[in-house]
Amino acid sequence: MTRSATPKLGAYALLAAVALVTGLFLGRVELVVFAVPFITVLVLALLLTEPPVVDVALMLSETRVIEGDELEATVSLTSDRPIEELELGLVQPRGIEIEESPRCISLTLTALNTLVSEEQDAQVHREEVFRLRTNRWGARKVGVIALRVTGPGRLVSFENVIDAGQSLNVYPASESVSRSVSPSHTQMYSGDYAARLSGDGIEFATVRPFVRGDSIRRVNWRVSSRTQELHVNLAHPERNADVVLFLDTFADIDLRNGTVLDLTVRGAAALAQYHLRHNDRVGLVSFGGMMRWLTASMGRVHAYRIADFVLDVNATFSFAWKDIELLPPGILPPSAVVIAFSPLVDPRAIRALGDIGARGFSLAIINTLSEHEVDPTPTQEGVLSHRLWILQREKVRDEFRSRGIPVVTWTGDTGIEAAVAAIPRRDRRVREVHK
């Protein structure tokens, strides 16, 4: 622990010195007497001050929580002797709030041996519980603890900042959606979309004459009796789709309610859950200063993978030009639906989205930055440049729309489902089977 003198020590020393010198200079014993109490306190306090040895540990009640959840952080203090005055502060990490003392998180502890004491090994032990509330998703580190022990008279303090480093994964609280972007093509696995092909399934497709090998159970007796020839029903098989969620992480922009990345992550998490629930294969691409991806897959384990993936989504500043050529083959499966979350501010992301659309992927863009969120500078030039900026953004969106790529704006005031509902339906989309 770092030993340091408090302002009080300096004040007492100065007062004593001034009184002594003045007393000597004037030859008055009263002024020397004036200095005596301060010298006494200084000498006594310095003689009695001993460096403390305090062991600190932190334990979290949960290590994985959902945004908005509460948890407890228990700080354990162990010392080889009682400590009369100890100040303890848990440094509040970003996105986590300490409840009941939101502004000042320092706490003073004392008489550690009077509450929970373990007399064996002549140690005193105490636990202090902080109640935390998670406000924002992300992988957090909790456990930077500031400790200050003051000696007798608070003339000398011993301070230490301990990093008890506990990881806390705060998953985004995603809404439950009941619709998403419908794919144009289906894939080979069983799913919830009626494929265009004919085969086994429950969605009626057509009737055709019986051929050798057809199951007798599929004979349409009504048509067969009318035509005097055996006919069988054909159905559309239920298949799944490949969905790639494209997250533009070039920039994070503060909005009135959170940030652009907050919208991106919450929307992506909600749509990922929806598609996984419908047996689709879901992949993720975090396209930004640091490019990351998650190969499309399905199932419960993949849901956990996605949850962990979005925790590390952050905007990393980079001048490097990024292109979708950097993505390994298979990250964008053929005929996949690509749902992009982008504020459409970085030209690299805009170009990448244009490339994806040009390659024939079924692309839908959810614009996460509404122009209403950005206030113009209150000058004539500021207002004019703001209007120009709005026009530029409208032009970008129109270019996408002219290429058949729908762009909708999502502000976060409504759920992601409302934004998805605003995406125009394609004529060639496959139908969803309602079971």
Next chain:
Amino acid sequence: MKWFLTAICALFGAALVIHPLVLSNADAYVIGVAACAWIALVIAAFAGAWSAAVMGGLFLVAEYAIALILRDTGIDQWSALLAAGLLLELELLDLVRFVKRTSSIERAVIMHRLRFLVGATLAGLFVSAAALLAGAATTGNQPVALLVGSAAALGSVWMITALARGKVGGG
């Protein structure tokens, strides 16, 4: 509680600056310095600033020194009490500052601080009284009185140290 302590500090500061005023028969210079001392102590109490507390203490020393020069008759027998009073005032200011800056304080901490405050004030009073006795004795050039006074001062320091080791212990 912090406003109660702040008010006590302000009132006690006023009580401290009165003694030199009385000593100097309310001399204009002393009144001016006393006002400065009291204002500094009040600012220290309200703002919790040690710099203001130090200024207040220095002004009080200056006020007392001027009062002593103006009086210039014998030894002021209340000097030990005034010194202990200033120590108590500064300890109270420290307590106010501590209470204002810390969000959550346990009762045991306050009790410990009050115990220290009372103990330090009494010890300061005792030792300064001993020093005053020794000083008064030396003015008459009496070697025996000087020895007795010095022994008393040393003895009191030793006693306080021994007591503090027993009571305050492992801080």
